[in-house]
């Protein structure tokens with residue numbers, strides 16, 4: 001059982017965690033990084049397959065290459081946002097800046113072959129391997145927040161560009177690029193909400209009873 005304070009701390013980190021896009025160059029202490037990775041590794045996974053790996057990138061040269069891959073994709077995506085293009089690509093541009101600024105970028109990967117061809121429970125929905133990896137990333141995000149560190153998720157890149165840059169084998173999926181570091185301004189609300197892009201929906205509207213659409 002959790003004490004009242006412990007329970008409050010769990011909810012505090014869930015509600016306060018934010019996606020961050022600007023970082024200070026201050027290095028991340030080894031023990032904090034280790035805590036974050038250990039939290040990731042304690043995520044649930046289908047059939048306990050633990051499909052993840054973590055490629056920790058701290059060299060400026062490699063971070064530049066990853067930023068290049070994201071920027072290439074940003075420019076390709078711009079065609080889809082003819083009206084709002086400038087706003088959209090500006091937002092993604094900030095994330096690219098974040099990739100270069102943060103002292104560390106972690107590429108979290110998913111190996112669909114781990115555990116062989118009959119991972120318990122994965123036969124019906126094969127993408128449960130990636131869902132497991134997403135659980136690991138959320139654990140990292142919460143642990144980073146608890147450690148006073150900021151994290152930003154970048155998912156706009158061509159997987160093969162990231163495979164080439166980090167020497168990842170062709171069957172392994174690069175699921176996310178995560179910038180991690182200290183920040184001077186940890187947002188109090190989602191940045192896309194503050195920028196009037198999206199609002200948080202009311203949870204009541206999303207809950208049905210017994211049948212779809214039955215409130």
Ligand SMILES: Cc1cc2nc3c(=O)[nH]c(=O)nc-3n(C[C@H](O)[C@H](O)[C@H](O)COP(=O)(O)O)c2cc1C
Nearest residue numbers: 017018019091092095153154155156189190191192
């Ligand atoms: C699967 C996933 C992919 C994401 N990819 C990006 C991304 O490519 N670029 C970006 O700016 N934010 C990305 N984000 C961050 C979201 O924009 C952010 O989580 C959302 O706006 C809510 O804000 P919050 O995390 O501060 O609550 C991603 C988040 C998730 C869960």
